[in-house]
Amino acid sequence: MSLDVNTIFQIAGIGIIVAMIQTVLKQMGKDDWAQWVTLIGFIVILYMAATLIDDLFEKIRQVFLYM
Amino acid sequence: MDILQIVGLGLAVTFLALILKEKNQVFALLVSLVAGIFILLMMVDQIRLVMDMLKNMAQNAHLNNMYVATILKIIGIAYISEFGAQIAKDAGQGSMAGKIELAGKLIILVMAIPILTAIVDTIMNLMPQIGGG
Numbered sequence: 001m002s003l004d005v006n007t008i009f010q011i012a013g014i015g016i017i018v019a020m021i022q023t024v025l026k027q028m029g030k031d032d033w034a035q036w037v038t039l040i041g042f043i044v045i046l047y048m049a050a051t052l053i054d055d056l057f058e059k060i061r062q063v064f065l066y067m
Numbered sequence: 068m069d070i071l072q073i074v075g076l077g078l079a080v081t082f083l084a085l086i087l088k089e090k091n092q093v094f095a096l097l098v099s100l101v102a103g104i105f106i107l108l109m110m111v112d113q114i115r116l117v118m119d120m121l122k123n124m125a126q127n128a129h130l131n132n133m134y135v136a137t138i139l140k141i142i143g144i145a146y147i148s149e150f151g152a153q154i155a156k157d158a159g160q161g162s163m164a165g166k167i168e169l170a171g172k173l174i175i176l177v178m179a180i181p182i183l184t185a186i187v188d189t190i191m192n193l194m195p196q197i198g199g200g
Contacts, residue, residue, distance in 0.1 A: 005076060008101050012083040015094030019087075038091070045097050052104045057147075059111045063118055064143030065136075 007052070011045050073106055096158050107150065114146075134182055141175050148172075 018041035025034040080102040087095035118139060125135040148171025155164035 005105060008076070008080060008098060008105065009083075011094070011101055012087060012098050015087045015091055015098065018094070019090035042093055045094065049097055049101050049104070052101060056104050056108050056111070059108065060143055060147060063111060063115045064139050
């Protein structure tokens with residue numbers, strides 16, 4: 001199992017960059033583009049989080065439902 | 068994993084979430100969620116040791132396998148529902164957290180039915196027959 005703490009900082013970095021892009025796009029007057037960027041960043045991070053949650057649940061199932 | 072690493076990770080994630088919160092609430096929540104998953108993933112290995120010890124003790128004591136399995140399942144359900152409820156509470160969804168906890172309690176109650184039945188049966192066998200002579 002890949003216990004990679006870098007994922008957390010990756011997610012935080014994506015969040016900060018998406019926020020910056022959002023601010024720039026809003027200043028340029030492209031509000032709908034800013035919305036799309038936020039949505040796509042959110043989906044990417046959600047996918048990473050879902051993979052991790054799947055990993056965690058699988059492990060918990062192995063430990064507790066072993067019998 | 069060392070406790071120092073976990074505490075350091077927790078502190079780093081706390082400050083990252085603080086920075087992210089004023090820019091974007093959702094990302095801050097996701098970062099803390101992923102950090103929670105990581106800490107639990109580190110802890111699962113320790114829990115596994117405790118569970119193995121419990122299983123060995125139960126086998127040595129010749130306990131009924133079904134009861135031990137039920138108890139282990141109940142402990143797992145308690146951990147998972149607590150985890151989910153805390154995440155929902157972090158997101159400000161207190162009512163959803165309450166519902167997750169309610170579901171966890173109900174499922175634990177349902178899983179405990181065989182044990183409760185066994186206890187009641189044992190007590191009924193211990194008691195003198197009522198009116199049976």
